[in-house]
Amino acid sequence: MENVRELFQILTRRFGFLNKNCCSAGGVDISLVQSQILYEIDHQHNPSVQQVAEALGTDITTFSRQVQSLMKMNLVQKTADPDDRRVYVLSLTTEGKFVAATIDKQINAYLDEVFSHMNEFERETVLRSLRLLMGAMSKTRLCCSTQDG
Secondary structure (H helix, E strand, O other), X not given: OOOHXXXXXXXXXXXXXXXXXXXXXXXXXXXXXXXXHHHXXXXXXXXXXXXXXXXXXXXXXXXXXXXXXXXXXXOEEEEEEOOXXXXXXXXXXXXXXXXXXXXXXXXXXXXXXXXXXXXXXXXXXXXXHHHHHHHHHHOOOOOOOOOOO
C-alpha cells in the first residue's frame, strides 16, 4: 500500500520550495508565511489581526511579529477599527497589493507549468480530488476549520 503521509510530505516540501524560491517582487524577498499573510489580507474584506491569524492557524504573538515585519517593508498597514478601537484591521498598501499580485502571478505560472504536463482529464481529476480532500479535511475534528473548505 502507498504511504499517504509520504505523498503529503513530498507535496508540501515541493510547494514549500516553490514559495521559498520564487517569492520576490519589486526587490523585496518574501517568506512563505509572509506570502500567506499577504494572500489572506488581500482575499478577506478588511480582516482583523485576529481573523488573519486564525485563518492561518498561527498564534497571535508569532503572527504579530510577521505583521510588524510586513509593515516595516511598507506592504501592510494596521488601523484601529472605527467601531471598536480595541480591534485592529489589516490592509495592503499600494506596494503590498503589487507584491501580492506579483507573487500570485508567479505561483499561478508555476501551477500552469505543472498542469501543462497533464491532459485536460487528468487536470480535472486532480482538481476534483483536491476539492473532495479539502471537503473531507474540513469535517475532521483534528484539523482545518470550515472557513478553508
